[in-house]
Amino acid sequence: MGVIERREREKERKRNTMLDAAESILMDRGLEHLSMDDVAEKAEVSKGSLYLYFQNKNDLVLGICYRATHLLNESFRSVLNSNGSGLSLVRELGKTYLHYVKNHPQYYSSMKFLDNLHSTREGTESEYLQLCTQNRQEGFRLMVEAIQRGMDDGSIKQELPAEQLALLFWSTSHGVVTISYMHQNYEHFKLLDRIGMKEEDMFDAYMHILSHGFAQEPKES
Amino acid sequence: MGVIERREREKERKRNTMLDAAESILMDRGLEHLSMDDVAEKAEVSKGSLYLYFQNKNDLVLGICYRATHLLNESFRSVLNSNGSGLSLVRELGKTYLHYVKNHPQYYSSMKFLDNLHSTREGTESEYLQLCTQNRQEGFRLMVEAIQRGMDDGSIKQELPAEQLALLFWSTSHGVVTISYMHQNYEHFKLLDRIGMKEEDMFDAYMHILSHGFAQEPKES
DNA sequence: TCAATAAATGACTATGGGTCATTTATTATA
DNA sequence: TATAATAAATGACCCATAGTCATTTATTGA
Numbered sequence: 474m475g476v477i478e479r480r481e482r483e484k485e486r487k488r489n490t491m492l493d494a495a496e497s498i499l500m501d502r503g504l505e506h507l508s509m510d511d512v513a514e515k516a517e518v519s520k521g522s523l524y525l526y527f528q529n530k531n532d533l534v535l536g537i538c539y540r541a542t543h544l545l546n547e548s549f550r551s552v553l554n555s556n557g558s559g560l561s562l563v564r565e566l567g568k569t570y571l572h573y574v575k576n577h578p579q580y581y582s583s584m585k586f587l588d589n590l591h592s593t594r595e596g597t598e599s600e601y602l603q604l605c606t607q608n609r610q611e612g613f614r615l616m617v618e619a620i621q622r623g624m625d626d627g628s629i630k631q632e633l634p635a636e637q638l639a640l641l642f643w644s645t646s647h648g649v650v651t652i653s654y655m656h657q658n659y660e661h662f663k664l665l666d667r668i669g670m671k672e673e674d675m676f677d678a679y680m681h682i683l684s685h686g687f688a689q690e691p692k693e694s
Numbered sequence: 695m696g697v698i699e700r701r702e703r704e705k706e707r708k709r710n711t712m713l714d715a716a717e718s719i720l721m722d723r724g725l726e727h728l729s730m731d732d733v734a735e736k737a738e739v740s741k742g743s744l745y746l747y748f749q750n751k752n753d754l755v756l757g758i759c760y761r762a763t764h765l766l767n768e769s770f771r772s773v774l775n776s777n778g779s780g781l782s783l784v785r786e787l788g789k790t791y792l793h794y795v796k797n798h799p800q801y802y803s804s805m806k807f808l809d810n811l812h813s814t815r816e817g818t819e820s821e822y823l824q825l826c827t828q829n830r831q832e833g834f835r836l837m838v839e840a841i842q843r844g845m846d847d848g849s850i851k852q853e854l855p856a857e858q859l860a861l862l863f864w865s866t867s868h869g870v871v872t873i874s875y876m877h878q879n880y881e882h883f884k885l886l887d888r889i890g891m892k893e894e895d896m897f898d899a900y901m902h903i904l905s906h907g908f909a910q911e912p913k914e915s
Numbered sequence: 916t917c918a919a920t921a922a923a924t925g926a927c928t929a930t931g932g933g934t935c936a937t938t939t940a941t942t943a944t945a
Numbered sequence: 946t947a948t949a950a951t952a953a954a955t956g957a958c959c960c961a962t963a964g965t966c967a968t969t970t971a972t973t974g975a
Binding site: 928935 | 951957959961963
Binding site for chain 4: 508509510520521524529530
Protein backbone atom coordinates (compact mmCIF):
# COMPACT_ATOMS: atom_id res chain seq x y z
CA MET A 474 0.00 0.00 0.00
CA GLY A 475 3.03 2.25 -0.19
CA VAL A 476 2.90 3.43 3.40
CA ILE A 477 6.29 2.05 4.15
CA GLU A 478 7.79 3.63 1.06
CA ARG A 479 6.27 6.99 1.88
CA ARG A 480 7.63 6.71 5.40
CA GLU A 481 11.03 5.93 4.00
CA ARG A 482 10.96 8.97 1.75
CA GLU A 483 9.78 11.14 4.58
CA LYS A 484 12.57 9.86 6.76
CA GLU A 485 15.12 10.66 4.09
CA ARG A 486 13.72 14.14 3.76
CA LYS A 487 14.01 14.76 7.49
CA ARG A 488 17.50 13.38 7.58
CA ASN A 489 18.43 15.87 4.91
CA THR A 490 16.84 18.70 6.86
CA MET A 491 19.04 17.79 9.79
CA LEU A 492 22.08 17.60 7.57
CA ASP A 493 21.21 21.03 6.22
CA ALA A 494 21.10 22.40 9.73
CA ALA A 495 24.42 20.78 10.59
CA GLU A 496 25.97 22.03 7.39
CA SER A 497 24.80 25.55 7.99
CA ILE A 498 26.41 25.52 11.42
CA LEU A 499 29.57 24.00 9.99
CA MET A 500 29.76 26.70 7.37
CA ASP A 501 29.65 29.63 9.70
CA ARG A 502 31.18 28.25 12.87
CA GLY A 503 33.41 25.41 11.79
CA LEU A 504 33.61 21.75 12.74
CA GLU A 505 35.06 22.35 16.19
CA HIS A 506 32.04 24.40 17.20
CA LEU A 507 29.45 22.02 15.87
CA SER A 508 27.42 20.61 18.76
CA MET A 509 24.52 18.22 18.60
CA ASP A 510 22.43 20.56 20.76
CA ASP A 511 22.92 23.37 18.30
CA VAL A 512 22.10 21.17 15.35
CA ALA A 513 18.91 20.02 17.07
CA GLU A 514 17.90 23.59 17.75
CA LYS A 515 18.69 24.75 14.23
CA ALA A 516 16.79 21.83 12.71
CA GLU A 517 13.91 22.49 15.12
CA VAL A 518 13.84 18.95 16.42
CA SER A 519 14.71 17.47 19.76
CA LYS A 520 18.13 16.12 20.43
CA GLY A 521 16.70 12.65 20.76
CA SER A 522 15.34 12.86 17.25
CA LEU A 523 18.78 13.54 15.89
CA TYR A 524 19.83 10.23 17.28
CA LEU A 525 16.94 8.51 15.54
CA TYR A 526 18.43 9.59 12.24
CA PHE A 527 22.14 9.43 12.98
CA GLN A 528 24.03 6.88 15.02
CA ASN A 529 26.18 9.53 16.63
CA LYS A 530 27.97 12.77 15.91
CA ASN A 531 30.56 11.08 13.72
CA ASP A 532 27.82 9.67 11.58
CA LEU A 533 26.30 13.09 11.14
CA VAL A 534 29.60 14.70 10.22
CA LEU A 535 30.22 11.90 7.77
CA GLY A 536 26.85 12.73 6.29
CA ILE A 537 28.22 16.16 5.49
CA CYS A 538 31.44 14.60 4.31
CA TYR A 539 29.45 12.54 1.88
CA ARG A 540 28.12 15.72 0.34
CA ALA A 541 31.62 17.17 0.34
CA THR A 542 33.17 14.26 -1.51
CA HIS A 543 30.25 14.14 -3.88
CA LEU A 544 30.67 17.78 -4.83
CA LEU A 545 34.37 17.32 -5.42
CA ASN A 546 33.68 14.37 -7.67
CA GLU A 547 31.20 16.42 -9.69
CA SER A 548 33.95 18.92 -10.39
CA PHE A 549 36.33 16.14 -11.27
CA ARG A 550 33.83 14.64 -13.66
CA SER A 551 33.33 17.90 -15.49
CA VAL A 552 37.09 18.09 -15.98
CA LEU A 553 37.11 14.60 -17.42
CA ASN A 554 34.38 15.68 -19.82
CA SER A 555 36.51 18.46 -21.26
CA ASN A 556 39.04 18.11 -24.04
CA GLY A 557 42.79 18.29 -23.96
CA SER A 558 45.71 15.97 -23.51
CA GLY A 559 45.71 13.56 -20.61
CA LEU A 560 48.51 15.55 -19.05
CA SER A 561 46.49 18.74 -19.20
CA LEU A 562 43.52 16.93 -17.70
CA VAL A 563 45.67 15.86 -14.81
CA ARG A 564 46.78 19.43 -14.35
CA GLU A 565 43.15 20.56 -14.39
CA LEU A 566 42.24 17.96 -11.80
CA GLY A 567 44.90 19.37 -9.53
CA LYS A 568 43.71 22.92 -10.09
CA THR A 569 40.17 21.82 -9.43
CA TYR A 570 41.18 20.28 -6.13
CA LEU A 571 42.94 23.49 -5.20
CA HIS A 572 39.95 25.64 -6.09
CA TYR A 573 37.70 23.32 -4.19
CA VAL A 574 39.70 23.81 -1.03
CA LYS A 575 39.70 27.54 -1.52
CA ASN A 576 35.98 27.78 -2.16
CA HIS A 577 34.75 25.17 0.27
CA PRO A 578 37.18 25.13 3.16
CA GLN A 579 34.58 23.76 5.56
CA TYR A 580 33.74 20.92 3.26
CA TYR A 581 37.42 20.25 3.06
CA SER A 582 37.66 20.26 6.84
CA SER A 583 35.01 17.56 6.92
CA MET A 584 37.18 15.53 4.57
CA LYS A 585 40.11 15.99 6.91
CA PHE A 586 37.83 14.70 9.63
CA LEU A 587 37.26 11.61 7.52
CA ASP A 588 41.01 11.20 7.10
CA ASN A 589 41.48 11.33 10.83
CA LEU A 590 38.72 8.89 11.66
CA HIS A 591 40.39 6.11 13.52
CA SER A 592 39.92 2.48 12.70
CA THR A 593 36.43 1.05 12.65
CA ARG A 594 35.09 2.04 16.04
CA GLU A 595 33.37 -0.30 18.47
CA GLY A 596 31.27 -2.36 16.08
CA THR A 597 28.74 0.29 15.16
CA GLU A 598 29.59 1.32 11.63
CA SER A 599 28.41 4.46 9.92
CA GLU A 600 26.68 3.90 6.63
CA TYR A 601 27.96 7.26 5.51
CA LEU A 602 31.50 6.04 6.02
CA GLN A 603 30.93 3.47 3.31
CA LEU A 604 29.45 6.10 1.02
CA CYS A 605 32.34 8.46 1.62
CA THR A 606 34.80 5.70 0.89
CA GLN A 607 32.97 4.91 -2.32
CA ASN A 608 33.12 8.55 -3.33
CA ARG A 609 36.80 8.62 -2.62
CA GLN A 610 37.34 5.57 -4.76
CA GLU A 611 35.36 7.18 -7.54
CA GLY A 612 37.48 10.32 -7.30
CA PHE A 613 40.59 8.24 -7.47
CA ARG A 614 39.22 6.34 -10.43
CA LEU A 615 38.78 9.63 -12.27
CA MET A 616 42.42 10.46 -11.70
CA VAL A 617 43.43 7.09 -13.01
CA GLU A 618 41.31 7.72 -16.05
CA ALA A 619 42.96 11.06 -16.78
CA ILE A 620 46.38 9.52 -16.43
CA GLN A 621 45.47 6.58 -18.58
CA ARG A 622 44.34 8.97 -21.29
CA GLY A 623 47.66 10.73 -21.00
CA MET A 624 49.48 7.47 -21.43
CA ASP A 625 47.36 6.67 -24.44
CA ASP A 626 47.82 10.02 -26.13
CA GLY A 627 51.54 10.07 -25.36
CA SER A 628 51.58 13.04 -23.01
CA ILE A 629 52.46 10.96 -19.95
CA LYS A 630 55.26 8.46 -19.52
CA GLN A 631 54.35 4.82 -19.15
CA GLU A 632 56.98 3.88 -16.64
CA LEU A 633 54.45 3.10 -13.93
CA PRO A 634 50.98 1.55 -13.97
CA ALA A 635 48.37 4.29 -14.22
CA GLU A 636 46.97 3.44 -10.78
CA GLN A 637 50.33 3.83 -9.13
CA LEU A 638 51.02 7.11 -10.82
CA ALA A 639 47.54 8.24 -9.84
CA LEU A 640 48.33 7.40 -6.23
CA LEU A 641 51.45 9.52 -6.40
CA PHE A 642 49.64 12.39 -8.02
CA TRP A 643 46.85 12.15 -5.52
CA SER A 644 49.12 12.02 -2.48
CA THR A 645 51.49 14.76 -3.60
CA SER A 646 48.69 17.08 -4.63
CA HIS A 647 47.09 16.34 -1.30
CA GLY A 648 50.25 17.65 0.33
CA VAL A 649 50.32 20.77 -1.78
CA VAL A 650 46.65 21.42 -1.17
CA THR A 651 47.23 21.03 2.56
CA ILE A 652 49.82 23.80 2.43
CA SER A 653 47.40 25.97 0.54
CA TYR A 654 44.65 25.29 3.06
CA MET A 655 46.90 26.16 5.97
CA HIS A 656 48.06 29.30 4.27
CA GLN A 657 44.50 30.44 3.83
CA ASN A 658 43.01 29.37 7.11
CA TYR A 659 45.68 29.50 9.78
CA GLU A 660 47.01 32.89 10.70
CA HIS A 661 50.04 31.36 12.31
CA PHE A 662 51.10 29.64 9.10
CA LYS A 663 53.59 31.97 7.50
CA LEU A 664 55.80 29.66 5.46
CA LEU A 665 54.72 30.87 2.03
CA ASP A 666 55.22 34.48 3.00
CA ARG A 667 58.57 33.72 4.54
CA ILE A 668 59.98 32.23 1.38
CA GLY A 669 58.29 34.83 -0.78
CA MET A 670 56.13 32.44 -2.76
CA LYS A 671 52.71 33.34 -4.04
CA GLU A 672 50.06 30.71 -3.62
CA GLU A 673 49.21 30.78 -7.31
CA ASP A 674 52.81 30.10 -8.19
CA MET A 675 53.01 27.11 -5.91
CA PHE A 676 50.71 24.99 -7.98
CA ASP A 677 52.43 25.88 -11.23
CA ALA A 678 55.78 25.07 -9.72
CA TYR A 679 54.38 21.84 -8.38
CA MET A 680 53.08 20.79 -11.79
CA HIS A 681 56.31 21.80 -13.40
CA ILE A 682 58.43 19.74 -11.06
CA LEU A 683 56.09 16.80 -11.27
CA SER A 684 56.15 16.98 -15.05
CA HIS A 685 59.84 17.44 -15.63
CA GLY A 686 61.54 16.46 -12.40
CA PHE A 687 64.07 18.38 -10.39
CA ALA A 688 67.03 16.13 -10.94
CA GLN A 689 69.70 17.45 -13.23
CA GLU A 690 69.94 14.76 -15.89
CA PRO A 691 73.44 13.72 -16.90
CA LYS A 692 74.02 15.10 -20.41
CA GLU A 693 72.04 12.64 -22.50
CA SER A 694 71.02 9.01 -22.46
CA MET B 695 71.19 32.83 46.84
CA GLY B 696 70.13 30.68 43.91
CA VAL B 697 66.82 29.73 45.45
CA ILE B 698 64.89 31.03 42.50
CA GLU B 699 67.13 29.22 40.06
CA ARG B 700 66.79 25.99 41.95
CA ARG B 701 63.03 26.43 41.99
CA GLU B 702 63.09 27.01 38.30
CA ARG B 703 65.06 23.84 37.67
CA GLU B 704 62.75 21.89 39.94
CA LYS B 705 59.77 23.24 38.09
CA GLU B 706 61.24 22.17 34.78
CA ARG B 707 61.92 18.72 36.15
CA LYS B 708 58.31 18.34 37.30
CA ARG B 709 57.01 19.62 34.02
CA ASN B 710 59.00 16.93 32.30
CA THR B 711 57.65 14.29 34.63
CA MET B 712 54.17 15.32 33.63
CA LEU B 713 55.10 15.28 29.97
CA ASP B 714 56.53 11.81 30.47
CA ALA B 715 53.23 10.64 31.92
CA ALA B 716 51.29 12.22 29.08
CA GLU B 717 53.62 10.74 26.53
CA SER B 718 53.35 7.30 28.01
CA ILE B 719 49.57 7.49 27.79
CA LEU B 720 49.80 8.83 24.25
CA MET B 721 52.04 5.97 23.26
CA ASP B 722 49.79 3.21 24.38
CA ARG B 723 46.34 4.71 24.05
CA GLY B 724 46.65 7.42 21.44
CA LEU B 725 45.85 11.11 21.41
CA GLU B 726 42.09 10.69 21.37
CA HIS B 727 42.19 8.80 24.64
CA LEU B 728 44.49 11.18 26.42
CA SER B 729 42.61 12.80 29.30
CA MET B 730 43.93 15.28 31.80
CA ASP B 731 42.58 13.14 34.63
CA ASP B 732 44.56 10.16 33.43
CA VAL B 733 47.71 12.20 32.99
CA ALA B 734 47.34 13.53 36.53
CA GLU B 735 46.91 10.04 37.90
CA LYS B 736 49.84 8.65 35.93
CA ALA B 737 52.07 11.52 36.98
CA GLU B 738 50.90 11.10 40.58
CA VAL B 739 49.88 14.71 40.97
CA SER B 740 46.51 16.38 41.29
CA LYS B 741 44.70 17.66 38.27
CA GLY B 742 45.07 21.19 39.57
CA SER B 743 48.85 20.79 39.55
CA LEU B 744 48.81 19.94 35.88
CA TYR B 745 47.30 23.31 35.26
CA LEU B 746 50.06 24.99 37.21
CA TYR B 747 52.52 23.68 34.67
CA PHE B 748 50.46 23.78 31.50
CA GLN B 749 47.96 26.38 30.39
CA ASN B 750 45.56 23.76 29.11
CA LYS B 751 45.42 20.43 27.35
CA ASN B 752 46.56 21.93 24.06
CA ASP B 753 49.62 23.28 25.75
CA LEU B 754 50.46 19.87 27.16
CA VAL B 755 50.02 18.12 23.84
CA LEU B 756 52.17 20.75 22.22
CA GLY B 757 54.76 19.93 24.84
CA ILE B 758 54.83 16.41 23.45
CA CYS B 759 54.82 17.79 19.96
CA TYR B 760 57.89 19.77 20.81
CA ARG B 761 59.68 16.55 21.63
CA ALA B 762 58.31 15.00 18.45
CA THR B 763 59.57 17.75 16.18
CA HIS B 764 62.86 17.84 18.01
CA LEU B 765 63.43 14.13 17.46
CA LEU B 766 62.63 14.44 13.77
CA ASN B 767 65.09 17.28 13.43
CA GLU B 768 67.79 15.21 15.08
CA SER B 769 67.34 12.57 12.42
CA PHE B 770 67.38 15.20 9.72
CA ARG B 771 70.57 16.66 11.08
CA SER B 772 72.34 13.33 11.04
CA VAL B 773 71.40 12.99 7.38
CA LEU B 774 72.86 16.38 6.64
CA ASN B 775 76.06 15.28 8.34
CA SER B 776 76.49 12.36 5.97
CA ASN B 777 78.13 12.45 2.59
CA GLY B 778 76.65 12.17 -0.86
CA SER B 779 75.23 14.38 -3.54
CA GLY B 780 72.61 16.96 -2.59
CA LEU B 781 70.04 14.94 -4.48
CA SER B 782 70.84 11.82 -2.49
CA LEU B 783 70.63 13.81 0.74
CA VAL B 784 67.18 14.97 -0.27
CA ARG B 785 66.20 11.39 -0.92
CA GLU B 786 67.57 10.40 2.48
CA LEU B 787 65.59 13.16 4.15
CA GLY B 788 62.43 11.79 2.60
CA LYS B 789 63.25 8.27 3.68
CA THR B 790 64.01 9.52 7.15
CA TYR B 791 60.62 11.20 7.36
CA LEU B 792 58.98 7.98 6.26
CA HIS B 793 60.86 5.91 8.81
CA TYR B 794 60.01 8.40 11.48
CA VAL B 795 56.31 8.04 10.81
CA LYS B 796 56.63 4.28 10.84
CA ASN B 797 58.60 4.14 14.05
CA HIS B 798 56.90 6.94 15.95
CA PRO B 799 53.31 7.03 14.77
CA GLN B 800 52.08 8.62 17.99
CA TYR B 801 54.66 11.36 17.77
CA TYR B 802 53.51 11.90 14.24
CA SER B 803 49.91 12.09 15.41
CA SER B 804 50.93 14.90 17.76
CA MET B 805 52.38 16.70 14.77
CA LYS B 806 49.10 16.28 12.95
CA PHE B 807 47.49 17.81 15.98
CA LEU B 808 49.79 20.78 15.58
CA ASP B 809 48.79 21.05 11.94
CA ASN B 810 45.15 21.12 12.89
CA LEU B 811 45.52 23.70 15.62
CA HIS B 812 43.26 26.49 14.64
CA SER B 813 44.32 30.09 14.56
CA THR B 814 45.74 31.63 17.69
CA ARG B 815 43.08 30.88 20.25
CA GLU B 816 41.58 33.44 22.61
CA GLY B 817 44.66 35.39 23.52
CA THR B 818 46.37 32.79 25.69
CA GLU B 819 49.29 31.56 23.66
CA SER B 820 51.18 28.38 24.28
CA GLU B 821 54.88 28.78 24.66
CA TYR B 822 55.29 25.31 23.23
CA LEU B 823 53.57 26.45 20.07
CA GLN B 824 56.40 28.86 19.47
CA LEU B 825 58.95 26.16 20.13
CA CYS B 826 57.23 23.75 17.79
CA THR B 827 57.10 26.37 15.10
CA GLN B 828 60.79 27.03 15.57
CA ASN B 829 61.51 23.34 15.24
CA ARG B 830 59.47 23.18 12.09
CA GLN B 831 61.38 26.08 10.64
CA GLU B 832 64.62 24.41 11.53
CA GLY B 833 63.48 21.21 9.82
CA PHE B 834 62.56 23.16 6.76
CA ARG B 835 65.88 24.93 6.83
CA LEU B 836 67.63 21.57 6.73
CA MET B 837 65.69 20.65 3.60
CA VAL B 838 66.68 23.91 2.01
CA GLU B 839 70.27 23.18 2.86
CA ALA B 840 70.20 19.74 1.26
CA ILE B 841 68.65 21.17 -1.87
CA GLN B 842 71.09 24.02 -1.98
CA ARG B 843 73.93 21.55 -1.82
CA GLY B 844 72.36 19.67 -4.69
CA MET B 845 72.21 22.85 -6.72
CA ASP B 846 75.80 23.57 -5.91
CA ASP B 847 77.07 20.11 -6.78
CA GLY B 848 74.96 19.98 -9.94
CA SER B 849 72.68 17.14 -8.94
CA ILE B 850 69.59 19.34 -8.74
CA LYS B 851 68.24 21.75 -11.31
CA GLN B 852 68.37 25.44 -10.51
CA GLU B 853 65.08 26.43 -12.07
CA LEU B 854 63.56 27.43 -8.76
CA PRO B 855 64.94 29.11 -5.64
CA ALA B 856 66.05 26.45 -3.17
CA GLU B 857 63.42 27.55 -0.64
CA GLN B 858 60.62 27.11 -3.11
CA LEU B 859 61.82 23.72 -4.20
CA ALA B 860 62.15 22.77 -0.54
CA LEU B 861 58.56 23.79 0.00
CA LEU B 862 57.45 21.54 -2.82
CA PHE B 863 59.53 18.67 -1.59
CA TRP B 864 58.23 19.15 1.91
CA SER B 865 54.59 19.35 0.93
CA THR B 866 54.65 16.49 -1.53
CA SER B 867 56.55 14.21 0.81
CA HIS B 868 54.09 15.20 3.48
CA GLY B 869 51.36 13.88 1.23
CA VAL B 870 53.16 10.63 0.56
CA VAL B 871 53.95 10.17 4.22
CA THR B 872 50.29 10.74 5.04
CA ILE B 873 49.33 7.87 2.76
CA SER B 874 51.90 5.69 4.40
CA TYR B 875 50.62 6.61 7.85
CA MET B 876 47.05 5.83 6.89
CA HIS B 877 48.08 2.56 5.35
CA GLN B 878 49.78 1.52 8.56
CA ASN B 879 47.33 2.85 11.10
CA TYR B 880 43.84 2.76 9.61
CA GLU B 881 42.38 -0.63 8.93
CA HIS B 882 39.80 0.87 6.61
CA PHE B 883 42.45 2.39 4.34
CA LYS B 884 42.94 -0.14 1.60
CA LEU B 885 44.09 1.97 -1.34
CA LEU B 886 47.60 0.62 -1.55
CA ASP B 887 46.40 -2.95 -1.44
CA ARG B 888 43.74 -2.24 -4.02
CA ILE B 889 46.20 -0.99 -6.58
CA GLY B 890 48.72 -3.63 -5.65
CA MET B 891 51.47 -1.30 -4.54
CA LYS B 892 53.93 -2.11 -1.80
CA GLU B 893 54.60 0.63 0.66
CA GLU B 894 58.33 0.38 0.09
CA ASP B 895 57.83 0.87 -3.62
CA MET B 896 55.74 3.97 -3.13
CA PHE B 897 58.61 6.06 -1.89
CA ASP B 898 60.96 4.92 -4.63
CA ALA B 899 58.34 5.69 -7.23
CA TYR B 900 57.75 9.06 -5.61
CA MET B 901 61.41 9.97 -5.71
CA HIS B 902 61.68 8.74 -9.26
CA ILE B 903 58.78 10.85 -10.46
CA LEU B 904 59.97 13.86 -8.53
CA SER B 905 63.43 13.47 -9.96
CA HIS B 906 62.58 12.84 -13.59
CA GLY B 907 58.98 13.94 -14.04
CA PHE B 908 56.11 12.05 -15.50
CA ALA B 909 55.57 14.14 -18.59
CA GLN B 910 56.65 12.59 -21.86
CA GLU B 911 59.16 15.11 -23.19
CA PRO B 912 58.85 15.91 -26.89
CA LYS B 913 61.82 14.23 -28.66
CA GLU B 914 64.69 16.55 -27.70
CA SER B 915 65.27 20.24 -26.98
C1' DT C 916 -13.42 4.05 18.34
C1' DC C 917 -9.57 1.83 19.91
C1' DA C 918 -5.46 -0.88 20.05
C1' DA C 919 -0.94 -1.26 18.13
C1' DT C 920 2.90 0.66 16.24
C1' DA C 921 6.01 4.37 15.05
C1' DA C 922 8.00 8.81 15.99
C1' DA C 923 9.39 12.46 18.95
C1' DT C 924 10.61 14.37 23.23
C1' DG C 925 13.60 16.37 26.94
C1' DA C 926 15.11 15.31 31.39
C1' DC C 927 18.84 12.67 32.64
C1' DT C 928 23.68 10.43 32.85
C1' DA C 929 28.56 10.27 31.90
C1' DT C 930 32.75 12.21 30.62
C1' DG C 931 36.25 15.32 30.52
C1' DG C 932 38.30 20.12 30.39
C1' DG C 933 39.07 23.75 33.34
C1' DT C 934 38.66 26.61 38.08
C1' DC C 935 39.41 28.11 42.73
C1' DA C 936 38.91 28.32 47.76
C1' DT C 937 41.42 25.88 50.94
C1' DT C 938 45.31 23.28 52.69
C1' DT C 939 50.14 22.06 52.93
C1' DA C 940 55.03 23.00 52.32
C1' DT C 941 58.83 26.20 52.02
C1' DT C 942 61.38 30.25 52.90
C1' DA C 943 62.63 34.59 55.06
C1' DT C 944 62.67 37.14 59.37
C1' DA C 945 62.82 38.23 64.29
C1' DT D 946 63.22 28.30 67.10
C1' DA D 947 58.74 30.51 66.41
C1' DT D 948 56.17 33.01 63.16
C1' DA D 949 54.75 35.48 59.25
C1' DA D 950 54.84 35.52 54.26
C1' DT D 951 55.02 33.27 50.10
C1' DA D 952 54.77 29.42 46.93
C1' DA D 953 52.96 24.98 45.65
C1' DA D 954 49.51 21.50 45.66
C1' DT D 955 45.01 19.79 46.19
C1' DG D 956 40.40 17.93 44.88
C1' DA D 957 35.71 19.23 45.10
C1' DC D 958 33.30 21.70 42.01
C1' DC D 959 31.48 23.88 37.53
C1' DC D 960 30.17 23.54 32.86
C1' DA D 961 29.80 22.08 28.11
C1' DT D 962 28.49 18.42 25.41
C1' DA D 963 27.84 13.50 23.67
C1' DG D 964 24.68 10.11 24.22
C1' DT D 965 20.31 7.50 26.56
C1' DC D 966 15.69 6.19 27.70
C1' DA D 967 11.18 6.22 29.97
C1' DT D 968 7.38 8.75 28.72
C1' DT D 969 4.38 11.21 25.59
C1' DT D 970 2.38 12.20 21.12
C1' DA D 971 1.08 11.00 16.37
C1' DT D 972 -0.20 7.63 12.89
C1' DT D 973 -2.15 3.57 11.17
C1' DG D 974 -5.06 -0.53 10.67
C1' DA D 975 -9.07 -3.12 12.30
